[in-house]
Amino acid sequence: MNANVLKIARLPDMLTERLFADFAVLDSDEQGSGLGEGAAHIRALVANGESKVTRELLARLPALKIIVVFGVGYDGVDVAAARERGIAVTHTPDVLTDDVADFAMALLLGIARGTAPADRFVRQGRWADGPIAFTRKVSGARLGIIGLGRIGRAIARRAEGFGMSIAYSGRTRQAVEYAWYADVRQLAAQVDFLVVAVGGGAQTLHLVDAQVLAALGPQGYLINVGRGSVVDEAALAQALVTRQLAGAALDVFEDEPRPHPGLLGLDNVLLTPHMASATWATRRAMADLTLANLSAFFDGQPLPTPIPG
Ligand code: DGY
Numbered sequence: 455m456n457a458n459v460l461k462i463a464r465l466p467d468m469l470t471e472r473l474f475a476d477f478a479v480l481d482s483d484e485q486g487s488g489l490g491e492g493a494a495h496i497r498a499l500v501a502n503g504e505s506k507v508t509r510e511l512l513a514r515l516p517a518l519k520i521i522v523v524f525g526v527g528y529d530g531v532d533v534a535a536a537r538e539r540g541i542a543v544t545h546t547p548d549v550l551t552d553d554v555a556d557f558a559m560a561l562l563l564g565i566a567r568g569t570a571p572a573d574r575f576v577r578q579g580r581w582a583d584g585p586i587a588f589t590r591k592v593s594g595a596r597l598g599i600i601g602l603g604r605i606g607r608a609i610a611r612r613a614e615g616f617g618m619s620i621a622y623s624g625r626t627r628q629a630v631e632y633a634w635y636a637d638v639r640q641l642a643a644q645v646d647f648l649v650v651a652v653g654g655g656a657q658t659l660h661l662v663d664a665q666v667l668a669a670l671g672p673q674g675y676l677i678n679v680g681r682g683s684v685v686d687e688a689a690l691a692q693a694l695v696t697r698q699l700a701g702a703a704l705d706v707f708e709d710e711p712r713p714h715p716g717l718l719g720l721d722n723v724l725l726t727p728h729m730a731s732a733t734w735a736t737r738r739a740m741a742d743l744t745l746a747n748l749s750a751f752f753d754g755q756p757l758p759t760p761i762p763g
Contacts, residue, residue: 456495458478458719459477459499460480463484463524465524466736468741468761469737473748477498480492485511495513497519498751500748501530505530505641507530509535518539518541519541519751521544524740526550526605526653526731527545544747544758544760546743552603557726557730558612560610561705563592564720564724566591566647570724575643590675595616596619597618598620598635598645600649600684603653605651606649609651621633621634638662640669642670648676650677650679652681654682654684658683660685661685662676662690670699675703676704682706682708682709683708685704687708690717691714691720694723701724703724711727715724
């Protein structure tokens with residue numbers, strides 16, 4: 455039987471095994487290398503949140519009807535090209551919201567309280583030489599959230615528990631009690647911690663630029679759990695080197711898996727490898743939803759979680 459599902463991303467073993475057990479799958483890369491004549495039979499494509507699904511790849515798959523994304527973000531998918539062809543796109547919202555919000559707080563607390571350098575301090579036997587430097591208080595501080603969607607709101611709820619005041623920016627004011635700023639620069643000027651919880655794509659490209667970082671200022675911290683493309687990473691490295699910004703904690707990067715080299719030698723950054731949703735429970739739930747979308751497509755049933763719009 456010809457394979458009719460194309461897998462172009464690295465996926466957790468638990469999902470890959472079920473994909474190969476239940477569907478006729480071909481493994482390839484984002485260019486669809488080695489597809490040959492098999493391309494004509496592909497009806498479904500499985501990608502992840504970081505995959506680039508280009509117009510060129512879609513053009514090579516004439517029978518494609520659905521792109522199933524293992525992840526909530528789908529900014530790498532050329533949605534316009536897919537829509538022109540009537541190709542459906544699904545993703546995995548909701549099931550990862552708690553984990554990403556938890557991780558945003560872990561990054562925020564980690565960079566403010568210096569947990570990574572403190573761990574090194576103890577391991578390297580420096581404790582005996584004297585006390586560690588004081589760190590930054592989080593409870594009661596001012597939090598700004600770029601993007602008050604599902605994840606942004608979950609971060610805000612957690613921050614309320616820390617007695618933080620909360621403000622946000624986004625296209626429109628929402629029915630919440632938090633202060634709203636239409637302009638990200640104005641938001642940055644009003645807060646101590648600025649968390650990026652917005653998705654990627656052309657509309658948010660370098661939304662956090664040198665001016666926003668300058669507005670956040672030498673006492674301010676940036677946390678990014680959205681997409682690397684939202685932050686001008688070169689400008690961020692520059693602001694951190696010159697201490698025009700107190701610190702940054704980043705889970706996502708412009709060119710993953712390669713953070714800007716200027717960030718790597720700094721002690722006022724906390725870097726993690728795009729792992730905010732990577733708990734066993736959530737990755738299982740994301741795998742279930744990915745398979746549910748794929749099964750629904752082949753069974754002719756309504757798709758559980760199509761992208762909005
Ligand atoms: C997502 O779900 O979009 C996460 O960033 C993992 O890709």
